Amino acid sequence: MNLFVIAGMIGAPQIILIIVVVLLLFGGRKIPELMKGIGQGMKEFKKATESEDKEKDKDEKEKKDK
Template sequence: MSLLFLPLAIGPWQIALIVVVVLLLFGGRKIPELMRGLGSGIKEFKDASKEDEDEKIESKK
């Protein structure tokens, strides 16, 4: 395995550690707000990419 991809190998212990660190940094009350913001950002990205795809299809007609 290349050293380039070694940091990308994330196991269950690493995920648990990340979750604990996030809880300590942001607290339990702030996390739902962060997730809502992340969800709305992903939705906006999907909508924008779909609009771009629709424009490409219409321009080919």
């Protein structure tokens, strides 16, 4: 199924339901910790992909120089 079709099916009621379920599962005090963890994970992922891109560019440059 196409990602855009799925995204089009998610509306305000679904988002509210997801928020309520998350609050019930984790509680109000755990949400900031959860968001912090998600943010750190995204930051690490972005850092890893950037370093991989730099390494790939370096390898391509070395191939051109040869």
